[in-house]
Amino acid sequence: MSQQKNTYVSYDVKNIPNDWLTNKDILNKINMCINKIQCSKGRQFEVDKLYDNFVEILHSEMNNKLESKVKVLNSTNNRKRRIKKPWWNDNLTNKWNNVCMAENDYVTCKQGTLKQQLRKHFVDKRKDFDRLTQKYKRQYWYRCLEELVNFNDNDPKQFWRRIGQTGIGNESQICIPNEVTLDDGTISNNLETILSKWKKQFSQFIEPKYKETTIDEVHKVVMNAKNCKSAGIDLIQAELCKNISIISILHKLFNLCFSSGNVPNMWNKGIITPIPKCSTSDPRDPLSYRGITLAPFAYKMYCSILNERLVKWLDEMEIVNDEQNGFMNDRSTIDHISTTTSIIETRKKM
Incomplete structure (x- = not known):
């Protein structure tokens, strides 16, 4: 039981074979699943059972067609030690190992005179490591600066992606x-x-x-979904669903969920991955991490369709003020910042 909880299966979705979901038996199972969805009354236990059937079909094909390996949680055996800093390299690894060995020799030594010599040797190694770290760090940031200048001239979208995420201001709560x-x-x-x-x-x-979800809506959101993203609790990733057979199942399932108001209970579950808020935080403090939830792929696609419909409705009804720039397509808060800066500079000159 302990082993089951501490392991998970990882599938190689980067190399999906050409015969993916082309087997007659799989296609028959897919057609049966679609028929069951069409005949369903949308009750909660039916929706859960139908989605479990859909996941089972995909898992069966994944086990037969994709390479996989069992990974151990909190284990260093899955891959090489993760490099925490982007400027880290093999040279720094060797220097750090030398520092660790020098420190270990100094700590374990019991002879007074030799201990002082080992301490000096350890301090020298540590200083050498610190100087080299700062050197590679400066070189890295210099390269980043050159890349940003280049992106700013040639690819503004990539420029802002590299700038990183901005903080979220505190929002005041309004009582009803x-x-x-x-x-x-x-x-x-x-x-x-x-x-x-x-x-x-x-x-x-x-x-x-409401109008039923069309097959074109589902096809659009699935095909535009980003690849190489972590899977949710059902282990299904975007690459596996970019197939007309799977899109047909999702189309029928989404309409059933929308008309009945029930969604699979599995969509209510997510894998919470703790992400450090910053490199200077205490890694032993749980509050130093931000929880990122990995949701099932089908759930995210369903939400994307609903979101597109809501955005379209808001535009048609002109509910969102024209002054709203944040979280709007093809608009940016930079316009507001530029206008505010211009007003401030003008007032200063008056």
């Missing part, structure tokens, strides 16, 4: 008042009136009219 504005313009704080107003306003959204 226990009052509502009535149709005649007056304000009421009566609890029954408030509940009645809220129910009336939102009741029209309980069973909204």
Whole structure:
């Protein structure tokens, strides 16, 4: 049981064979899965069973067609020691090993005179390692600066990708008042009136009219999904789903989920991977890490379709103000920053 919890299977999705999902037995299973989805009433246990069947079909093909290996969690046997810094190289590794050996000789030595000599030797090795580290670090940042200048002239999209992520400011929380504005313009704080107003306003959204998801929508989001991304709890990655048979299953499954309001319970589960917030944080402090959730691929595709529909609806209804630049396609907050800077500079000259 312990071994089962501490291991997982990794599949080589970079080398998908040409006969992927072409076997007659697999195609028959896919068609049966599609038929079951079409006949389903969308109850929760049915949705769960259908998605488990879909995952089972893919896993069967993955085990037969893809190379795999069992990896051990928290083990150094899976790969070489991970390089934490981008400027790290083999020369620094050798220097660091020399520092560690010198430190070990100094710590374990019991003779007073020899211990002083070993301490001096250890300090010299450490200083030599520090000087070399700073040298490679400066060279690395200089190369990065040259790349940024080049990207800024030739590839602005890559330029901003390399700049990195910016911090998120603190957002103030707005409390919902226990009052509502009535149709005649007056304000009421009566609890029954408030509940009645809220129910009336939102009741029209309980069973909204909708159009079924088209096969083109599913095809678009699946084919545009980025490759080489970590899999969720179902071990399914984007590369495995870029096939017309799988897209057909997802198309039927998404429509079933949307019409019934039920999604597979597996979509509610994710693998949380702790990512260090910064290199200077204490690695022993759990709060020094930011949790990144690896969600199932099908769930992310379903959300992408809903998001595109919401964005389109917001544009058609003109709900989003024209001043909104953040998180908008083909727009950037740089325009706001430039305008604000210009106003400040103009005011300073007045």
